[in-house]
Ligand SMILES: NC(=O)C1=CN([C@@H]2O[C@H](COP(=O)(O)OP(=O)(O)OC[C@H]3O[C@@H](n4cnc5c(N)ncnc54)[C@H](O)[C@@H]3O)[C@@H](O)[C@H]2O)C=CC1
C-alpha cells in the first residue's frame with residue numbers, strides 16, 4: 001500500500017517518517033503535502049499525492065479536511081481522517097460519504113473505548129455520555145477568546161472549566177484539542193447524547209480524557225492520560241501511533257480487532 005500524508009506536523013510527520021523508514025509491513029510512503037515542506041520528507045502537490053497514493057492520511061486540521069477530503073475520495077483514494085471533529089458539520093460528513101469511490105476511515109486518535117461504546121449503544125441507547133478533556137492551560141488559548149480571557153489562561157494558577165456543552169459545539173470551539181469529543185459522538189451514533197467538557201489545568205503534565213457512559217449494556221468509565229507531543233503539545237504523542245496501527249491493519253488485515 002502506498003500512503004500519502006496531508007499535514008506533516010507532530011502527527012503526520014511521525015507517520016510519514018515511520019512509513020519512509022519501513023516500519024509498517026506492506027506500506028510505503030508516497031509523500032507529504034504540507035506548505036511547511038519538511039526538508040527531510042518528499043513534498044508533493046495534491047495532484048502528485050493523489051496519483052501516487054492508495055491511502056491518504058489527513059493530519060492537517062479540521063479546515064484542511066473540509067477543503068481536501070472530498071477531492072481525495074473523489075479521486076478514488078481511501079482517506080484516513082485524524083481531524084474527526086470536522087465531521088460535526090453534517091454537510092461535510094454527507095459530502096464525504098457521497099464523494100467515493102475512495103473509502104472513508106476514522107482514526108481512533110488520542111482515545112480508546114470507542115469499540116465498546118459502539119457495541120453498548122447498539123444494544124440500547126446510552127444515557128449520560130460525557131468526555132472531559134483536561135490539558136495544560138496555556139495550550140488551550142483559542143483565537144475566539146478575548147485578550148483578557150487568553151491572559152487569564154496563560155497565568156492561571158488553578159484548573160478552570162472552559163466549556164461544557166454538546167460535543168458538536170465543543171469540538172468546533174477547540175478544533176485542535178477536542179476532536180475526541182466528536183469521536184465519542186460518532187461511536188455512539190448520537191451527537192446530542194454526548195456532553196463534552198474542556199478543562200484548563202496549569203499543572204497538568206499529562207493530557208487526560210475521561211469518558212463515561214451509562215446504559216442497558218452497562219456502566220463505563222475510561223480514563224486516558226497521554227503524554228503531550230513535544231512538538232505540538234495540544235496533540236497527544238500517541239496519536240501518530242494510532243494512525244500507524246490503522247495503516248498496518250489496512251495494509252495487512254490479519255489479527256485485527258473490529
Ligand atoms: N482525533 C484525535 O484524537 C486528534 C486529532 N488531532 C487533529 O490533528 C490535527 C493535526 O495535529 P498536529 O499534527 O499535532 O498539528 P501540527 O500543527 O503539528 O501539524 C499540522 C500540519 O499541517 C499542516 N497544514 C495545515 N493546513 C494544511 C493544508 N491545508 N494542507 C496541507 N498541510 C496543512 C501544517 O503546516 C502543519 O505542518 C489537529 O489540528 C487536530 O485537528 C489532533 C490530536 C488528536
Ligand SMILES: O=C([O-])CC(=O)C(=O)O
Nearest residue numbers: 110177178179180235236
Ligand atoms: O491529542 C489529544 O489528546 C486530543 C486532541 O488534541 C483532539 O482531540 O483534538
